[in-house]
Amino acid sequence: MSNLTPREIVSELDNFIIGQSDAKRMVAIAMRNRWRRQQLPPELRDEIAPKNIIMMGPTGVGKTEIARRLAKLAGCPFFKVEATKFTEVGYVGRDVESMVRDLMEIGINLVRKEEMDKVKVKAEKHAEDALLDLLLPSSKPKQAGMGFFNQGTPEELEEQPAADQSSTREKFRKMWREGKLDEREVEVEVTVQGGGVEIMSMPGMEDMGMQVNDMIGKMFPGKKKMRKVNIREAYEILIQQESDKLIDMDNVAELARERVEQGGILFLDEIDKIAGNQEGGGSANVSREGVQRDLLPVVEGCVVNTKYGMVKTDHILFISAGAFSYAKPSDLIPELQGRFPLRVELTSLDKDDFYRILTEPQNALTVQYKALLETEKLTIDFSREALEEVAFNAQKFNEETENIGARRLYTIMEKILSDLSFEAPDRSGDSVIIDKEYVQEKLQDVNEDRDLSRYIL
Structure with a gap:
């Protein structure tokens, strides 16, 4: 990661995530700034705080995937947690400091695996x-x-x-x-x-x-x-x-603590759910604000006690995400807003994006299904028209029912290939071409019955 420029980081993310160039550029700059910070003298290095990010956009457009792929690319500890899991102390829910302890556990496992590879x-x-x-x-x-x-x-x-x-x-x-x-x-x-x-x-x-x-x-x-x-x-x-x-576990703990403190990434999902809004009830807003105030010291920098020692959160990068359909970033308390200075909006996906998602990424759904059925000696292939039809239906169902982004492709592909998946052991050695007519036939019932489409797709 230390050798990758922001342009190269974006290029690597492009192998797995379609579109969202603004979000990719922002996280690439944030990661490069970490490398730049490490090159500075210690007295200046400690003064530079990470630029935390808020990613806004509907579900299924790639917010979590960008953060997860970035952490994998960097080889740094990464932990995702939903903000709704936390509540104020005294209420049922998790303590906000638990996410730092979980991140430390991940750091320990990461470093331990590296040390095991060395020996x-x-x-x-x-x-x-x-x-x-x-x-x-x-x-x-x-x-x-x-x-x-x-x-x-x-x-x-x-x-x-x-x-x-x-x-x-x-x-x-x-x-x-x-x-x-x-x-x-x-x-x-x-x-x-x-x-x-x-x-x-x-x-x-x-x-x-x-x-x-x-x-x-x-x-x-x-x-x-x-x-x-x-x-x-x-x-x-x-x-x-x-x-x-x-392996010296004391050394592993020390290395892991340093990596968590200097390179850890905490992904706070659904942060919009703890933002107060004018329509909500008074007690609900008080509870949400309480969670924000509990989060504030962890985000701005504090010391958390873990079983591996004290962990400072001053330089952990926080990436938060939310749909912000009913709330706005400005509904967060001012102190917390100030700790997330970078904002980026992710765009909704259209038919062309869905087609690219089916064909371009290294882990595309078409590649996954081909490999799965190949284990049964059943060869399948998709025509361009078939994938365009899948993309068209994904956009249509997202518009007519609930917009769940690229996740709609999972439900449609499973609906199309369910019969083949069931019959695969009996069709060993066969070769099947999935064309446009095949896709239309499998989706005919849900296309004709709007109520059925709401339940099935």
């Missing part, structure tokens, strides 16, 4: 040696956690000289690498989690319950037990155990 070669070597110790306990002093070869290791091995044992060990190593031992069974020691007592938490206090459970888990560590598994599965278990030995 993978060494862990595989150690796991292979441990596996040979399971197969040939006589060739090395038996260690805790090592089982025995259940399918009859020759007893003569116990009496072989060291040189012969070494030779036998290498023969077993070669057989293992050639896959000749995959189905043999060994006993391996594993840790059974959940030996302690589970504490049920009250609504709104889930985070405290998780921390208490974690503390109890440390007081009562998981029990060890022997499991009988085949060699291939034992090898995977041993790789995991050896990787855990090679």
Whole structure:
């Protein structure tokens, strides 16, 4: 990510998201500004706050997808949460600081996976040696956690000289690498989690319950037990155990905290639902405003206590989104508005956009369905006219019923291909062309009956 210019970031997002160039440019600049900030002297770097973003637009136009793809591209911790999940302290709902704790958990998993990839070669070597110790306990002093070869290791091995044992060990190593031992069974020691007592938490206090459970888990560590598994599965278990030995979790926590603080992205969806409006009742507006005031310190920068240490939120990038059909960004409290200085409106999708969504992205629906049915040896292909008909119907149903954006394509494609999906195992080797007439035939009933279309599509 550090090498990508804003233009290159937009180009990468174009591979998955159609249109919305203004939103892509804005998030690309926000990400590049993070890189620019890291190049500055420390005394100036700490003074530069992230430029948080509000994305406005109807559902299904790509707001969440832009944020998710951006985080994946950057390799930084990303967490999406609906603003409606939060309420004021004292009411049923989650504490706003819980989203920072969730982001920290994601950061830990991200860094831990990277560290495991770094030690993978060494862990595989150690796991292979441990596996040979399971197969040939006589060739090395038996260690805790090592089982025995259940399918009859020759007893003569116990009496072989060291040189012969070494030779036998290498023969077993070669057989293992050639896959000749995959189905043999060994006993391996594993840790059974959940030996302690589970504490049920009250609504709104889930985070405290998780921390208490974690503390109890440390007081009562998981029990060890022997499991009988085949060699291939034992090898995977041993790789995991050896990787855990090679990784310093304190270092992982430190790296994850730094990455969360400097590069984390929190996506606040449905933020318009907590904006006050003039039509709403007084108590409803008070509740919404209470959530906003709880969010304010987290967005403007505070310190949140997590089980991995204190996490500062000063430089976490907040991207919020909402349809803003009944409320406006100006309905948010002024302090919160000021913390989201960048605003961008995403446009509704039309027929041409739907056609491009079906054909251009790397993960287009047409590509997904082709691959799914190919597993049954059923080949399908779509004509251009068929996809144009799908796009036309998606726009029409969005206009006539409820506008759910690109998600309408999922319901239409599933309706069109449901019969083929059901019959696929019986049509192995067939090749089917989906043309315009085929699409019209499958959508005929919902096109003719408006009430039915509201329920089906």
